[in-house]
Amino acid sequence: MQAAVEFQHISKRFGAVQANRDVSFSIAPGSIHGIIGENGAGKSTLMSILYGYYRADGGQLLINGTPQQIRNSQEAIDLGIGMVHQHFMLVENMTVLDNVMLGSEGGFRLAAHRKQVEASLREICQRYSLDVDPLAKIQDLSVGIQQRVEILKQIYRSANILILDEPTAVLTVQETASLFAVLRLFKEQGKTIILITHKLQEILDITDEVTVMRAGTVVGSVQTTNTNKEQLAELMVGRPIETHLPRGPYAPGETVLDVKGLNLINAQQVSLLKDLNFNIRAGEIVAIAGVSGNGQSELLEVLSGMRLPSSGAVTMQGKPLPFAGRKDADGLPATFRELGIAHVPEDRLRDAVVKNFSVMMNSFLGYQKKLGKAFGLLDYKAILKTCNELLSKFDVRPADPHLRIALLSGGNQQKVVMAREMASEPKLMLVGQPTRGVDIGTIESLHARLLAMRDAGVAILLVSVELEEVRALADRILVMSGGCITGELKVEEFDATRIGLLMGGLHKH
Amino acid sequence: MMFDDFQFSSILVSTIRNAPVLMFAAMAGLFAERSGVVDLALEGKMLAAAFVSAAVAFATQNPWFGILAGVGISAVIALLQGFVSITQKGNQLVAGIALNIALSGLTFVLAQFFFMQGGRTPDLGSARLFDIVLPGSDAVAGIPFLGWFYTKLIGGHSALVYLAFALIPLVNWVLYHSRFGLRLRAVGENPHAADAAGINVERTRFMAMLCAGVLCSFSGAYLSIVQSGFFLRDMSAGNGYLALTALVFGNWRPLQTALGCLMFGFFTALQVQIEGVVFPGLGKVPGSLIQMIPYVVTVVVLAGLMAKSVAPKAIGVPFVKSR
Amino acid sequence: ADPKFAVIYDAGGKFDKSFNQSASEGAERFKKETKIGFMEVQVASDTQTEQVLRNLARKNVDLIAAIGFGQAQAVQNIAKEFPKTKFVLIDGVAAGNNVSSVLFKEQEGSYLVGVAAALSSKSKKIGFIGGMDIPLIRNFSCGYTQGAKATDSKVEVIQNMVGTTTAAWNDPAKGGELARAQFERGVDVIFAAAGGSGMGTLQAVKEKGKLGIGVDSNQNYMHPGNMLTSMVKRVDQAIYDSFMQLKNGKWQGGTVYKGLKEGGVDWALDKDNRSVVSAEVEKRVNAAKQDIINGKIKVVDFRDANKCPI
Amino acid sequence: MNQADLPRWATAFALPLLNLLSALLVAAGVIYLLGESPVESLGILLNAAVFNPEGLGYTLFYAATFIFTGLSVSIAMQAGLFNIGSEGQMYLGGLGLTLVLLAFDASLPAWLLIPLAIAGSAIFGAAWAFLPGYLQAKRGSHVVVTTIMFNFIAASLMNYIIVSFLIPAGEQNTASRVFADSAWLPKLNGMLPVLGETPLNISFIMALLALVIYGVAVWRTTWGYQLRATGLNQHAAHYAGISISKTIIIAMMISGALAGLASVNSVMGSTHYLGLNFPAGAGFIGIAVALMGRQHPIGILLSSILFGALIQGGFDLSLEKPNIPTETFIFIQGLIILFCGAMENLYAPAISALLKRKEK
Numbered sequence A: 001m002q003a004a005v006e007f008q009h010i011s012k013r014f015g016a017v018q019a020n021r022d023v024s025f026s027i028a029p030g031s032i033h034g035i036i037g038e039n040g041a042g043k044s045t046l047m048s049i050l051y052g053y054y055r056a057d058g059g060q061l062l063i064n065g066t067p068q069q070i071r072n073s074q075e076a077i078d079l080g081i082g083m084v085h086q087h088f089m090l091v092e093n094m095t096v097l098d099n100v101m102l103g104s105e106g107g108f109r110l111a112a113h114r115k116q117v118e119a120s121l122r123e124i125c126q127r128y129s130l131d132v133d134p135l136a137k138i139q140d141l142s143v144g145i146q147q148r149v150e151i152l153k154q155i156y157r158s159a160n161i162l163i164l165d166e167p168t169a170v171l172t173v174q175e176t177a178s179l180f181a182v183l184r185l186f187k188e189q190g191k192t193i194i195l196i197t198h199k200l201q202e203i204l205d206i207t208d209e210v211t212v213m214r215a216g217t218v219v220g221s222v223q224t225t226n227t228n229k230e231q232l233a234e235l236m237v238g239r240p241i242e243t244h245l246p247r248g249p250y251a252p253g254e255t256v257l258d259v260k261g262l263n264l265i266n267a268q269q270v271s272l273l274k275d276l277n278f279n280i281r282a283g284e285i286v287a288i289a290g291v292s293g294n295g296q297s298e299l300l301e302v303l304s305g306m307r308l309p310s311s312g313a314v315t316m317q318g319k320p321l322p323f324a325g326r327k328d329a330d331g332l333p334a335t336f337r338e339l340g341i342a343h344v345p346e347d348r349l350r351d352a353v354v355k356n357f358s359v360m361m362n363s364f365l366g367y368q369k370k371l372g373k374a375f376g377l378l379d380y381k382a383i384l385k386t387c388n389e390l391l392s393k394f395d396v397r398p399a400d401p402h403l404r405i406a407l408l409s410g411g412n413q414q415k416v417v418m419a420r421e422m423a424s425e426p427k428l429m430l431v432g433q434p435t436r437g438v439d440i441g442t443i444e445s446l447h448a449r450l451l452a453m454r455d456a457g458v459a460i461l462l463v464s465v466e467l468e469e470v471r472a473l474a475d476r477i478l479v480m481s482g483g484c485i486t487g488e489l490k491v492e493e494f495d496a497t498r499i500g501l502l503m504g505g506l507h508k509h
Numbered sequence B: 001m002m003f004d005d006f007q008f009s010s011i012l013v014s015t016i017r018n019a020p021v022l023m024f025a026a027m028a029g030l031f032a033e034r035s036g037v038v039d040l041a042l043e044g045k046m047l048a049a050a051f052v053s054a055a056v057a058f059a060t061q062n063p064w065f066g067i068l069a070g071v072g073i074s075a076v077i078a079l080l081q082g083f084v085s086i087t088q089k090g091n092q093l094v095a096g097i098a099l100n101i102a103l104s105g106l107t108f109v110l111a112q113f114f115f116m117q118g119g120r121t122p123d124l125g126s127a128r129l130f131d132i133v134l135p136g137s138d139a140v141a142g143i144p145f146l147g148w149f150y151t152k153l154i155g156g157h158s159a160l161v162y163l164a165f166a167l168i169p170l171v172n173w174v175l176y177h178s179r180f181g182l183r184l185r186a187v188g189e190n191p192h193a194a195d196a197a198g199i200n201v202e203r204t205r206f207m208a209m210l211c212a213g214v215l216c217s218f219s220g221a222y223l224s225i226v227q228s229g230f231f232l233r234d235m236s237a238g239n240g241y242l243a244l245t246a247l248v249f250g251n252w253r254p255l256q257t258a259l260g261c262l263m264f265g266f267f268t269a270l271q272v273q274i275e276g277v278v279f280p281g282l283g284k285v286p287g288s289l290i291q292m293i294p295y296v297v298t299v300v301v302l303a304g305l306m307a308k309s310v311a312p313k314a315i316g317v318p319f320v321k322s323r
Numbered sequence C: 001a002d003p004k005f006a007v008i009y010d011a012g013g014k015f016d017k018s019f020n021q022s023a024s025e026g027a028e029r030f031k032k033e034t035k036i037g038f039m040e041v042q043v044a045s046d047t048q049t050e051q052v053l054r055n056l057a058r059k060n061v062d063l064i065a066a067i068g069f070g071q072a073q074a075v076q077n078i079a080k081e082f083p084k085t086k087f088v089l090i091d092g093v094a095a096g097n098n099v100s101s102v103l104f105k106e107q108e109g110s111y112l113v114g115v116a117a118a119l120s121s122k123s124k125k126i127g128f129i130g131g132m133d134i135p136l137i138r139n140f141s142c143g144y145t146q147g148a149k150a151t152d153s154k155v156e157v158i159q160n161m162v163g164t165t166t167a168a169w170n171d172p173a174k175g176g177e178l179a180r181a182q183f184e185r186g187v188d189v190i191f192a193a194a195g196g197s198g199m200g201t202l203q204a205v206k207e208k209g210k211l212g213i214g215v216d217s218n219q220n221y222m223h224p225g226n227m228l229t230s231m232v233k234r235v236d237q238a239i240y241d242s243f244m245q246l247k248n249g250k251w252q253g254g255t256v257y258k259g260l261k262e263g264g265v266d267w268a269l270d271k272d273n274r275s276v277v278s279a280e281v282e283k284r285v286n287a288a289k290q291d292i293i294n295g296k297i298k299v300v301d302f303r304d305a306n307k308c309p310i
Numbered sequence D: 001m002n003q004a005d006l007p008r009w010a011t012a013f014a015l016p017l018l019n020l021l022s023a024l025l026v027a028a029g030v031i032y033l034l035g036e037s038p039v040e041s042l043g044i045l046l047n048a049a050v051f052n053p054e055g056l057g058y059t060l061f062y063a064a065t066f067i068f069t070g071l072s073v074s075i076a077m078q079a080g081l082f083n084i085g086s087e088g089q090m091y092l093g094g095l096g097l098t099l100v101l102l103a104f105d106a107s108l109p110a111w112l113l114i115p116l117a118i119a120g121s122a123i124f125g126a127a128w129a130f131l132p133g134y135l136q137a138k139r140g141s142h143v144v145v146t147t148i149m150f151n152f153i154a155a156s157l158m159n160y161i162i163v164s165f166l167i168p169a170g171e172q173n174t175a176s177r178v179f180a181d182s183a184w185l186p187k188l189n190g191m192l193p194v195l196g197e198t199p200l201n202i203s204f205i206m207a208l209l210a211l212v213i214y215g216v217a218v219w220r221t222t223w224g225y226q227l228r229a230t231g232l233n234q235h236a237a238h239y240a241g242i243s244i245s246k247t248i249i250i251a252m253m254i255s256g257a258l259a260g261l262a263s264v265n266s267v268m269g270s271t272h273y274l275g276l277n278f279p280a281g282a283g284f285i286g287i288a289v290a291l292m293g294r295q296h297p298i299g300i301l302l303s304s305i306l307f308g309a310l311i312q313g314g315f316d317l318s319l320e321k322p323n324i325p326t327e328t329f330i331f332i333q334g335l336i337i338l339f340c341g342a343m344e345n346l347y348a349p350a351i352s353a354l355l356k357r358k359e360k
């Protein structure tokens, strides 16, 4: 049978980096084809070449057996190729409908086709059980729904070859399940799907064949049925991956953080956090599980001083956190850091790094006040030394402190952030989605570090939508839904079904 | 006349006359900025169009040829600005300011070279644009209020005034109800999304610049062949910047922006009227203080009454195909 | 050898249709008659003035004409530095034996055109449009008002300034708009003392068929039939005279005030406004002129106390 | 293709030089069309602005002002703010020093009077920038718009103050009285007689000092780090515990103070009185200087000198060649900003290709 897509000796170079080197493999029509590989392995680059973003330096692309020159996305679209990007490609202040119409408006006057498109969107939503309001604005939708809009766009344009670049990185288990249901439907209709993910379970669950990339090259393609997680992981990383990380016995110390009656109401009078009560003790990891958008981000913001709560008492080692008497949180996080609260935020590119700063300049973001010497002068020699230590300790690649941090892969950026926050020797560590978009090798090392911190007696609050991660790290699990804590369980009692129900907002007291 | 005491009627008429300069420029800026290109060069384009319009109108003794030539030159400059900001991915603020400075000098030099009148073009005389007298004006002229309303407020302006007002709904329609408008907004808000949807970002931005060039030229032509009857160096006198302010004020939306322009027009007119008026308690307020009124009002409005205006997200950022 | 001359225009420039232009005309007339040329420069800032003055003095220019009050301080400094070089300063006063400061009694000429305006206005509302709110311009407006009120106390004078930056001299659109706004308030004669902006004013005057009054040089030719008159300020004559005196070895320093009596200011009556000025107006204006010359009428100089009596 | 692929010497020197040459080439075309010889004109220009020591003195004199306004615009840019208001802030700065001098120039000795006046200019400039900064920080009003408005307001206000209060009775010039000698800044030709009679004064030294302080403060201190973090990513700055509103307000006030200091050079160093519209566009040239100099101290210095030279040389050239009006140099300034400031990559592909060919 003729391959839907065939890569022949594709190479692509960015400056000094060989992103793709002589990549050759093919994808059977009507199949779901997985691509895995470490951060920076060249997966996205390869897909960008297929979608006309980049021109390959060498090699050839065959679509349905015919060699093609794809020079821009329009040409890719014309060939029936659709792509769902890792970062959504949606215009936020427009409606779903406008986003779908964009690029295939059907004429100069929008009104002429709008009704028609809207009707066909509603029909598609029904057919694929995708619940999306065509007239909603993108900015009002949760990430899960935005993801659906991306899929909708592709269905509307009847793409036959669909590329999905880490589509599940920001999705919950349920959302992933419903995405996969749609993908299976596609497959039944004979469409070809290329799926990039860092989650091996997903590869096993849904793909027919999987290609593994490392450092720009293909290291192997295997039928999914003939493989398993361990084998794939080893192929990807080049060494066996430890799935069970060592951890000390559970022996929590004094209470570090105590939250009582915490409420947060936003400017639109929507209650985001409702009467939260919990504590975290030294030497334990408390995980907050839940579907994203249920108040976890806001909780982290409040506890890190980035946002003021509406009411409630939060004490840190017995002393109340200094919210009182403030009009806004401007500058407050500095005070919290001094109290020993470190914070790895969920959205690292937005909050945790300054993209145009070098790695070194980012290595002390938040701690700049501590480093100022006489006249507030910064001691770059000392900073460089510390930074180099951090880079080698956390195995950041490349370990170049003068590189602009934007040029590091997400996983390596995360290592820098984690290294920075851990180096501050906090008493309480707030960690949001630490391994989003990060490959399994890196996940392993980040997890090991968090556990080591716990064993050293730091109180850790982990927010994660990945139940796998929660299970691997947590001592206690709090489940949040709709701004409330709907349940608490010990890790020994871990039960995905029960957590799932709690995440859905079902109390079980 | 009805409002004789307050001279309110005169303020309204004057507002209508003042607004088009800003309105054309602001609408021009709207196209550019909605597509993601900051247009600080409105001033320069205006000046170039004012000069070329006046020079050609004088040479041909026909205002319409003048306007046409102004459109041409302004469009060419807009495309040059596009080349720098879009193709070369240069700093858009720099490009804008540079063009303003260069054109301020060049228009003078050329005017001086061709006409030898100190950077001024000769009087256009009959080659100016005439005011349109609405049919039946004579008949209603005597009727109180209606006469004023028909012959002075809505009648008796030049064609460009009507064009300026007609532009408001037109721009609104193009922006929100046409394919071009949809793409334009997408490109200015999230060019990566537009690109992924198969839209040629650069071409769309060039189209927007072309619109900006054409619209801005009317502003210049209005200055030279309607309001003054000749070109004089730097006659744009900051109007390009005021138009940008109106654009921010109007949140980059056509109707609100036009309203902003009218507001400026109104306060300018008001300021003219109350200069020299004796205020109870205050006495005669010095003219130089009264001249501040439009600007103070803008600051107050921006600071207080207005919700934060939200610029197109991708504004000022050249489109580069990777993150 | 022939003496060397130079003229330094201020920021308004040689073609300002105002006093700079007038100065250049005077120098041109001198050149035509004597075949002695002159250098000319335009300066943009006060610092440059000093630089240029020094440059010219070093080049052994014998007489430098500095046009505009902005150059006063620089002239004073350089005159001290180069006692052999002679300077003529228009509109300002600078100390030094080698400086001739020429001041004009603009108020007197303005008074005359105020009389003409008051008589010619049907609505009894007359307008004044100045470039910038500075004492010199206020002196124009003050003299104008005095003349108008003395003729007819019921006449109302409406006054506007174009702006507060140097752009105010180059904003004909605003100049025109101010005129239109004044027309709507009933004004039918406007005196424009606003440099390039005044061009816009006079243009609007023509457009609406009203009457305008020009300033500095005789601007009647600009819109014959719509120009009531012009308040001429004979900067040209002052420059011409000064150049001539130097050539003839009769040059003298010191401060001179040139009013109607000295022929420094006047109102313009020529073929272009003949038709507009009635015999009655001509008679009354000339009578006022005589009265001022022989001291029967005292026109207050605004700058004496920075105050206008009316 | 972008600069990142090129060696440092190319991006730092070759490209700017090529761009400058391109701008001059266009300018030469215009001069040719005006009927003059471009080569001869360039010679006159260079001689008048650089080679002739007195000309150089004037060039540096103008540059001193532009360094301050350039710094003013630059420091705001570091915080992500586009301060178009340096012109107005400079104008008000002039008022600040004038008030000090009018009050004390008879009573205080120079060593006390001059620093006091300089402080006055900085304080007034800072105060005039405070409100736009405050409105940006607390109410989100675009600083671009408010500073444009504040320029207009400053012009009106200063016109009112100068005309109504500062003109001595009976004077024609729209300016304050001339300050006492004790307020005149020491000139550099005292130390370097070769400079001849130029107003170049110690504020040029002050400007150089300001450049150094700026460089150290922005790149070497915690404060500068916070400033730049705020300018580059406000979310991250907030996360890092930096008070955004404080940073913005302070940055604007420093920007205003620097603009205010720009007035010292011309008012206390040259005219010795406060004249109407004395900034004469120096605030706007500051924008060009900051953009062209990429907000870097050396860049600011070089572009300030370039603009100073254009003004000085252009002026002399138009003296010699009446066919070339001074406005030609406004045009050339614009061209230079366009080529060097906005088209820095124009020749990058060509150079890159050239280098590749050599490699092979």
Ligand SMILES: Nc1ncnc2c1ncn2[C@@H]1O[C@H](COP(=O)(O)OP(=O)(O)OP(=O)(O)O)[C@@H](O)[C@H]1O
Pocket (backbone or CB within 6 Å): A014, A015, A017, A018, A019, A037, A038, A039, A040, A041, A042, A043, A044, A045, A046, A409, A410, A411, A439, B322, B323
């Ligand atoms: N636009 C670019 N410019 C320069 N280098 C790039 C660019 N895009 C990618 N690279 C380089 O190519 C390599 C491959 O990047 P790519 O995005 O394809 O990795 P990936 O496999 O998708 O990684 P991840 O799993 O993190 O998404 C990277 O290491 C990077 O150094």
Ligand SMILES: Nc1ncnc2c1ncn2[C@@H]1O[C@H](COP(=O)(O)OP(=O)(O)OP(=O)(O)O)[C@@H](O)[C@H]1O
Pocket (backbone or CB within 6 Å): A014, A039, A040, A044, A086, A406, A407, A408, A409, A410, A411, A436, A437, A438, B322, B323
């Ligand atoms: N403009 C660029 N220039 C150089 N390299 C780039 C550029 N854009 C991306 N890269 C490289 O591409 C690689 C992958 O980038 P990418 O952002 O996809 O990382 P990631 O691991 O997928 O992170 P995330 O999932 O958080 O987006 C990185 O190694 C990065 O260095």
Ligand SMILES: [Mg+2]
Pocket (backbone or CB within 6 Å): A043, A044, A045, A086, A165
């Ligand atoms: Mg990727």
Ligand SMILES: [Mg+2]
Pocket (backbone or CB within 6 Å): A086, A166, A410, A437
């Ligand atoms: Mg990734």
